[in-house]
Amino acid sequence: MIIARSPLRISLGGGGTDLPSYYREHEGFLIAAAIDKYVYVTINRPFNEGIYLKYSEIEHVKTVDEVSHNIIREALKLENLNTPQVEISSIADLPSGTGLGSSGSFTTALLKALYAYRHRHINPEELAELACAIEIDRLKEPIGKQDQYIASVGGITCFAFHKDNSVTFAPLKISRETFHKLEDNLLLFFTGFSRSASEILKDQHIKSQKNDVDMLNNLHFVKEIGYLSKDALESGNTDKFGELMHQHWEHKKKRSGGMSNQDIDTWYETALKNGAIGGKVVGAGGGGFLMFMADDAAKLRTAMTKSGLQEVRFKFDFEGAKVIHT
Known part of the structure; x- marks a missing residue:
């Protein structure tokens, strides 16, 4: 076998x-x-x-x-x-x-x-x-x-x-210190529902093929955030990385109406008020996992648990x- x-x-x-x-x-x-x-x-x-x-x-x-x-x-x-x-x-x-x-x-x-x-x-x-x-x-x-x-x-x-x-x-x-900060303070919470990535990405695919200006500008910006995130993490600035995650999410939501929903928006705002620097839905959006960079992981865990979300702890x-x- x-x-x-x-x-x-x-x-x-x-x-x-x-x-x-x-x-x-x-x-x-x-x-x-x-x-x-x-x-x-x-x-x-x-x-x-x-x-x-x-x-x-x-x-x-x-x-x-x-x-x-x-x-x-x-x-x-x-x-x-x-x-x-x-x-x-x-x-x-x-x-x-x-x-x-x-x-x-x-x-x-x-x-x-x-x-x-x-x-x-x-x-x-x-x-x-x-x-x-x-x-x-x-x-x-x-x-x-x-x-x-x-x-x-x-x-x-x-x-x-x-x-x-x-x-x-x-x-x-990244340094060993930054690596441990990510493992300790990058948190995943399951929203309780799944979705089809293909369906959500299809809209982006079609608009990109048609050279839709808004979609292309959005993706250009997100690519730049990728480079800035690389710089932030390699310099050890995890707080800056968390802020960039927030910017990424704000632009990601604009790509498709199915990217977020009322529940996700409510959980996200709760997280920002309870120890999260920034975050986003992982993957194509619309469900799955919310990921946050925290400056107070214990407070964030408590708030998300009270909101009914289940954390999945991980290592790289x-x-x-x-x-x-x-």
């Missing part, structure tokens, strides 16, 4: 500029961090022929074309399994549709496991590009590349997305997608 895992992620600045509709014309930049919450994929050879799948649903089919799960179907097609005899299962530490890049984590974990199953090696950059090829090129999802890349690479990483579709990346250069992951059992 092969077991592979890929980390989920949080975005620390510049999110949204990793969509092809933006970076192919203007180049993108963002900071993302992998966290110690994972998607796990197991692959085994069953006794009988066929494809056996266990995720939120159960499938048993004879051919790859019959597979309903679109990502698994496309990944198996790439493997050219002429006489399929495989069992694939998936579980995750946190629900999908919550803004933590679960789709990209699933795809990279699946591919990592499939390569190990066929006794082949794939490096992190190749893994990320293959995952992007499945989700963006083959399945035409209106999403960006950050999820696949940070899941593959891990760490707290700066990514640049270039007009020729290439991606360059390097670790964020520096391993990326990996096989943990063969």
Whole structure:
């Protein structure tokens, strides 16, 4: 049995500029961090022929074309399994549709496991590009590349997305003191509901393709916040980083009417009055997790708990997608 895992992620600045509709014309930049919450994929050879799948649903089919799960179907097609005899299962530490890049984590974990199953090696950059090829090129999802890349690479990483579709990346250069401040004071709270990232990002994708001035100016500004966040964190100014998160959120809400709602706005205002410097909804928006940079983490935890939100504590992951059992 092969077991592979890929980390989920949080975005620390510049999110949204990793969509092809933006970076192919203007180049993108963002900071993302992998966290110690994972998607796990197991692959085994069953006794009988066929494809056996266990995720939120159960499938048993004879051919790859019959597979309903679109990502698994496309990944198996790439493997050219002429006489399929495989069992694939998936579980995750946190629900999908919550803004933590679960789709990209699933795809990279699946591919990592499939390569190990066929006794082949794939490096992190190749893994990320293959995952992007499945989700963006083959399945035409209106999403960006950050999820696949940070899941593959891990760490707290700066990514640049270039007009020729290439991606360059390097670790964020922060001190040990700043690292511990982030782990201690960057807090995640679950809103209690999920949403489809594709639906929310579709509006951004269409407007960017049409060169909508307001959308492009918004993304230009968010990209600049990404660079400023890099400078703030590398200089150890976590308070400034928190203020930039607030600016990011104010502009992010303008991209789509589905980005926020009355509950999220109320929770956000409560947080700002109770120990948060700034924050945002992680991912495409509309639900999932609220993330805050706190100057009083204990006070913020108390206020958010009283508001009915559940905190998910985390540490950063520096391993990326990996096989943990063969």
